[in-house]
Amino acid sequence: MEPTLINGIPAHPLLVHAVVVLVPLTALCLVACAAWPPVMRRFGPALPALALVSLVSVPLATSAGEWLEERVEETALVERHAELGGGLLPWVIGLFVTSVLVWFVYCRSSLSTRSPATTETLAPARPVTAVWVVAIVLAVVTAVGAVVQVYRIGDSGAESVWQGSFRTTGD
Numbered sequence: 001m002e003p004t005l006i007n008g009i010p011a012h013p014l015l016v017h018a019v020v021v022l023v024p025l026t027a028l029c030l031v032a033c034a035a036w037p038p039v040m041r042r043f044g045p046a047l048p049a050l051a052l053v054s055l056v057s058v059p060l061a062t063s064a065g066e067w068l069e070e071r072v073e074e075t076a077l078v079e080r081h082a083e084l085g086g087g088l089l090p091w092v093i094g095l096f097v098t099s100v101l102v103w104f105v106y107c108r109s110s111l112s113t114r115s116p117a118t119t120e121t122l123a124p125a126r127p128v129t130a131v132w133v134v135a136i137v138l139a140v141v142t143a144v145g146a147v148v149q150v151y152r153i154g155d156s157g158a159e160s161v162w163q164g165s166f167r168t169t170g171d
Helices: 011-035 037-043 046-069 076-085 088-112 130-162
Strands: none
Touching: 011 037, 011 046, 011 088, 011 130, 037 046, 037 088, 046 076, 046 088, 076 130, 088 130
16 A cells, blocks of 8 residues: 555645654764764664665655655646656665675674684784775765765655745745
């Protein structure tokens, strides 16, 4: 069952708030974890889990948006918003895949710096390998792309709802 109404209100504006919070939060956590392994040590599998929740929230908001699009006046602004909205999923898939990659690379590098006899780390988990550099670059690119796309979609949605529907001066 698709979420279309929540307490009689279109679900799309409500679900969008999850996307607007979770995607930039995931992007920020991803870059922090990729750039600073001690942060990744604290996050652990929470990073890919957060990215997965963000990933699930996007199709929910998009589906509810498509339902709402069929029930509002068709305008160029609504069409632009819908078109931009369709472009977010690839970025959030990228956030998820990169989060899993960063977590995997961190786990592999921290295992290689442990003593076989103990579970203590012999050296700080600061892997400087080509794979880690690629993970950092991917983290930054996908994070920036996702956040910019969320901004563009949100701006176009606000414009489609609010343009011409209020006065800038009181009474």
